């Protein structure tokens with residue numbers, strides 16, 4: 223991790239140098255910054271370019287902040303609310319014999335064994351969300367895929383990955399990528415994202431045919447799209 227000072231701000235960035243011609247800067251929804259640079263660039267040159275682009279970087283970060291959960295500064299302490307499938311659950315943390323997390327009776331119960339309760343809780347929760355996203359997204363994808371029988375499509379591979387600005391995406395090779403963040407929204411919102419991406423298997427661009435197909439597969443999709451934006455903003 224590297225950093226650069228811009229005014230009173232310190233911008234942290236990940237750097238990856240590879241065989242490429244130009245430098246590119248990416249800002250992710252969690253506000254992390256990733257810089258891709260040619261092998262030959264020196265740190266000084268890289269920092270100069272970043273400095274030039276810092277206004278843009280900060281603008282991107284502000285843009286993404288509106289999509290972060292309502293309480294972006296998660297501390298992973300007892301009493302916090304964390305979301306799953308559209309419902310808020312209270313976090314309860316206590317010391318124990320091992321590191322374990324359970325969702326039970328309206329609460330996330332975390333038992334930790336070690337010194338850093340917050341760090342352990344954060345890791346346990348991240349793993350929990352990931353595993354549940356995987357299970358939930360695959361189940362929903364299987365259900366939604368049945369609606370596309372008539373097209374005799376190959377079953378798409380579903381990948382879970384954090385993405386800038388997007389809840390889902392569909393690649394030309396038929397792979398569907400889903401942002402794990404949507405596991406915090408109601409099931410219907412997840413169905414909307416997956417149905418939307420599956421429509422791209424038939425109709426690649428967002429044209430009239432695409433929206434006709436989407437409305438056919440999920441007549442009230444706009445309601446769930448709005449709900450998704452509200453939940454995760």
Ligand SMILES: [Zn+2]
Nearest residue numbers: 418419422428
């Ligand atoms: Zn789309």
